Amino acid sequence: MLGFSLYFGRVSTPDSQKLEGRVIIAQGDGSPRMSSDNADLKRRQRFDRVVGVLHRDLYRYAAWLCRDPGIAEEVVQEALLRAWKSLDALREDGAAKSWLLTIVRRENARYFERKRLETVDIDSLTPSQSAMLAESEDPNLAEMRQAMYRLEDDYREPLVLQVLMGHSTKEIAELMGIKTGAVLTRLHRARIKLKEEVEKAAAA
């Protein structure tokens, strides 16, 4: 899959004594993967390059997934750690955005699985959640942010991916693991709900 193969038992490397009896994941050329300062440096440079460009997107995506800036920071940190460990799985830097968003998505789910948090009520927000919603002085934006906050996860996520990340329907479907028809339905319903909320607020 990733060009890896497996070796059992003793491997002819200087460290082979230590490795006996374990399974070594080696590179496709058959030689065990060895770390070196140079390789580490190149790896780190690649990581910094990819993350530096995408970190804003990752944070915003996480923040709108979990609706809490504090948790979003934790989720992104964990996602970056996971990305670092499996950076070799990213075959082309051009695919980094989808790859990292997938990791953030999974890390967010992991976080909530671990913490077993209840759904937050908009009337009982933490200070950081309130700050996220109250960022803008423009009442229209503040109202829209609240409406987005109240939107069901299934509707909010594809909208964030389309509007903020510029993903196509197909890309959203791939990332969320659902069919394109389901994405279109969710996007349509999300906008109708937001439109109704905005109109209701304007009427009030």
Place this chain on the structure above:
Amino acid sequence: MNASGKIMNCEDYREAIAADPSESFEGGAGHAAACESCSAYRAEMRALDETIAKALAIKVPELKVPDLPPIGEDDNVVKLPVNRPSRFSTPAWLGIAASFALAAIIGIQFSGNGPDSDRLLAEEVLAHMDHEPWAVTVTDVSVSDAQFERVVHAGIGTMDRDVGLVSYAQSCIINGRTIPHLVIQGRDGPVTLLLMPEEMISAPVELSGESVNGIILPHGDGSIAIIGEREEGIQEIEERVVDAVEWSI
């Protein structure tokens, strides 16, 4: 006209433009040009999208990169399973209720009382899923027969392809053994199958997470992991997969 060759009416158009205000779908521009009301609706949707985009663009704190551990030996070494389970014959599992749960992928945690070997296998399965997220995509493109036969080869067994459209087939490593990693297209999305002819477990292991639903089933002298989206009708797929797979080992 839309993609299916039908003339788009106002209802179709409004549904489509609300899902995609950029109007990248076929037939949209023609309809809007001829319908003043829908043209106004499009403008309304685009204005709404501008507000949504501004609302979503919240302030981003300074990037804090976590301490990144050196990538050393431990990252390249997978420990072999501690114990092999005792032999177990099918279809005994049919009568056994799942007595423990594991939580999966994306947020799965093991909370069962099964033997260590079952737990280790489940952890291996989940770690593997995590490592190949690109395999789980929605598509209507099937892998070639040649690719399928390379992966599900005579040394492993057979799988009736009527089980569903197989969109991904690769040989992967679980617990040091090469096994077929397949993805079939289920009713609500892709479903991952890991066919493990020599990985026996003592009872079914349920996998449930925020966005996944699955199970590892004992099957003959091996087991099969079946993992889909939360809404996916896994039970119906289980029966089809179990019927479709026969080990040769």
